[in-house]
Amino acid sequence: MKPAPFVYFAPQTVDEVMDLLRQYGDDAKVLAGGQSFIPTMSFRLAQPEVVIDLNGVEGLAGLREVDNGLHIGTMCRQRTVERSPLVARRAPLLAETMPSIAHPQIRNRGTFGGSLAHADPASELPAVVSVLNGRFRIRRQRGEDWVAADDFFISLFETAVGPEDLLLEVEIPDLAPGSGWAFQEFSRRQGDFALVGVAVVLELEGHVCRQARLALLSVGEGPVRAHLGEAALEGQPMGASLLQRVAEIVAHQDIDPPADIHASKDYRRHLAEVLTRRTLSQAVARAAAD
């Protein structure tokens, strides 16, 4: 379990990174926290010719407030996000989610942007950033783009970040007033990838849902938005029977989960229903308390 040889670069500026990406393109992989990538290399499932290490690049690790929310740099450590008072205040859903990601020893090294750009369908952050309406700032070989979450996650381990692009930072906008939010997942052990997870943001006006954003993890090729479930919520007064009905819609219409050694399709659907109902109830309660 030793990685195959590779050529290593440790650039210090984004411009240098972009030059290397242009030069090596598909042969190169960027190394962020490495907490998924390095074991993949040790199993020799990944054998990149060139590794471009982002850990010494200036200006990628920031976490700052902007008018409408937060900007989190791609190399900001997950542990930093988890412990940031700014995040707790302006993106409480994110703060609540962070401890579910692996273990502190992983989060000390793992990065916010690395996880999002890796886009593992079992990861928490893609689903949570999706319901938070996050936007992704991507440096291209020519210029920059801001990409919305819905357009960012394309399929299994594939995002809007192309082989010669670099994710620079992520914008997490503030929640609208009167929002409720929740994240829950079910994993076999603390820190494991979840069998199913659900993230939700609800904007309520009184008892009525103005807007709902619901996304699930580990049920598809990326974060899966539950559009039918969202539609069934919007414009409706919140109540236990509605939440149960929405949970059933999500589990049976929005998702087509895979089977693997840890969970069958049926069990995943079942968990999705349970967790959707539980997160919705929690989000409604939080919105009401707001």
Place this chain on the structure above:
Amino acid sequence: MSTTAASNRHPIRLTVNGEVHEREVEPRLLLSDFLRHDLRLTGTHVGCEHGVCGACTILLDGAAVRSCLMFAVQSHDHEIETVEGLGTAEALHPLQEAFRDTHALQCGFCTPGFLMSLVPFLAEHDDPSEEEIRHALGGNLCRCTGYQNIVEAVRLACRRQRQGDAHGLGEGAVPGEMS
């Protein structure tokens, strides 16, 4: 690009347990292997090489990380602490002392990883609940102890820490050889 290099071996300079080391390493060399086999600091153990077992946990600039999930070349200009930097057999670190007093190790292979995960935890927790302790241990696997006495060791270390009894013959331990 003067700041990058494409040669097969890279010079690195790092501090381990307060001592500066300079070496040349192949970029693919895992930090765990570098510490164990290049620096001969064999207290850091390797149990899985895919970041799950936690036996290779070290402190990187004070934060607990898996040394099997980093390349040695990435440790350039950083400060590392390993289990060898805690106490000595003659003068154990209070955490090590608490592990011994509570029989928190059997084969001892996972132990250095637990200790290095716990050093920052203890610095931040004065009187943790059992749930907090168990969560703090969640990223380290032990196959011998069932964790019960490790939980006990953390409790004891915290109690002594609260009492300012750094070197450890506080309550729960009898001087000499008895537990």
Place this chain on the structure above:
Amino acid sequence: MSSRYFGQPVKRREDPRLLTGGALFVDDVHLPGMLHVAFLRSDFAHGRLNGVDVEAALQHPGVVAVYTADDLGDYWRPGPLLVPPPPIEGIVFHERTQVPLARHKVRHVGEPIAVVVAESRYVAEDAVAEICADIDPLPVVADMDAALEAGAPLIHEDLESNLAAHVVQHKGDYETARRQATRVVSGRFTYDHGIAAAMENRGVVADWDGREQNLRIWDTTQAPIPIRNGLAAMLGLSESQVQVIAPFIGGGFGPKIMMFYPEEVLLPWISMRLNRPVKWIEDRQENFFATTHERGQTHEAEMAVDAAGRILGIKDVFLHDGGAYDPYGLTVPINSQCTLLGCYRVPSYYSEFKAIFTNKTLVTPYRGAGRQHGVFVMERLLDLAAAEMDIDRVEIRRLNLLAKEDFPHDHQIIYQDFAPLVYDSGDYLPAVDKAAEMIDWQRFIAEEQPRLRAQGKAVGIGLVTYVEGTGIGPYEGARVTVEASGKVNIATGVGTQGQGHFTSFAQVVAEQLGVDIADVRVTTGDTREFQWGCGTFASRGAVVAGNACHAAALVVRKKILALASELLEAAEEDLELVDGKVAVRGVPKTAMTLGELAVKANPMRGAVVPGTEPGLEATTYFGPASGTTASGVHAMILEVDTETFDVEILRYVVVHDCGKVINPMILDGQIHGGVAQGIGNAFYEQLIFDDEGQLLNASFMDYLLPTSTDVPTIEGAHMVTPSPLNPLGLKGAGEAGAIPVGALFAQAVEDALSGLGVKIHEIPLSPHRLFDLVHGGGSQHGGGSQHGGGSQRGGGGR
């Protein structure tokens, strides 16, 4: 005599080194000029091996040598049969043992095909990737039932079928008992055990010194002396030329007792051939395929009971998955067969099993070693009978327990040590009562459970018993020496993997010699230090080696007293050994240190009197005629989340009897660790194979070891029924904690889900499996896999 050390929670002598990173493990051995080894292993579970092309690998920079089976010449031969079949009438046993490198055929994924020796492990792995093995896949035997069907592909083509063994043992006449029974309960039970997953993988360093003509081997083995003897014979060396050192070992649990693994056989040969030190350290991925497993059995069992619920007889017919080779004989299924009888009076018993060759990694003992499987069947049958006859689950156990006056109790069948299965001693009823009291059985069932159920909580309670045959022969030895410094040295042949032998053996000896334990040094697992012995297995270290240490200490004590009596001109009865000194009782000024006495016992002038020996030293052996039977009762309360089917253990109680206890702190640790592994077995760990014999979860991301948040606090109590079979009254405890957990977990989960009518006839369980049982869907073991690797993370976060 007062007990200064024996029975005390003495802190471990080995801990300071382990805690500071200063203990030597095999991978810590660094030798000048050392080369590193990696193996090419089969990707196929079954295939015809037509040839191996190693040319490209040989050309790889940094590669020193590449070997295949053809390079081994006469050294290529199947490994020895470690445990022959026991003397049971009519037994069928086909011996097929593992080979160092595959030749003509591969029989399980991970079987080694070629070995690369290179300047570093990194380079060795690069070169392994360049070897081309030409393999034609053959149909795979992955399922035990299919293995025995006519026309099934043959794993060993010189045999008529994939049957490895067929064993029938019986006592009394079950059919008559069945006719007389008021009720017969029956079921099909499957019990699957997993892998030991010691935190340290295996490893071997071999160093042939051509000038000294000596071979030194560091090996993660539980049995250094048999390894030394076997390797010397294979390599044509004298045993005195071979030194095997089992230094600190990072957990054993059984698979490290398996001897003459291919790597263990090859590394010394390579070192001699190249005249250089070589190192192989198993990585975690290899460990899943190359280190032995335990795995599963399927039992069709029934129990005949009378109107009161008393057992009249049991019939059990089972299949045992043995993997591709059977060097460890029948230890695991015989343990299942014998341990099934448990703490109970069983007048008639018919037990029949077939061991099956499958295209999977070899099965050898892993902590519990098949006992779990037997206990599961027995305890589940009792639960079935209790349910059908409306008897309380604890009550039906009380009713059937062997009574104190039944000991010694002969079960009239043959155990794994080839001796009749006779329980030496025990007292089971007080242990059951104690456990029931600790878990508050009556009140929980009468009050707590109805109250919690009314709140919608699916809580369940369980209580099970078990025995563990421990401390089997043939023998271990120890040498105890008082040195001129007054310090005491103990050497014994067993290896140690965390059991605290450095401390418990020192306690036994310090007790007899009246020395400070800090002055006692223990060496285990180095063949240069002690030449004779077997190994650490079957919960025998403390019992057999502990009693050998005790016996040697008694001889040394006698020598001390004899010499001191002469020198002090006092009767031996008037002498006492205290604080490292011998003195006439009540006359402190007569005191001589043991060091002074040791010097006098080893004079520089004068002759040693014929019939005496120099020094204060003794080597003594202890060989029990048969094993001693430890026992226990476990009880638990758990809650099932009936939506997610996760299970939380709320309380866990262990009442255990392993006779007299050397060090209660170490004993408790053994129990805790055993229970944790049992919980892993019950709810987290399972090796999942597909139809092609591919292991689908070969990583710590997908093979789930319990973590600190999965294992409850264990409340323990000890009963002490000393064994009459050894002077210290000890019974083994190493495996006890792990044995009954599956049976207990199943009982408690079934109780928690009783409203849903779920029957649990299998272990391991999982939330997914409980969902299927409740909702009536799915295949038994998680169904087919679309994603090979599943989706667990553990550590590899991002």
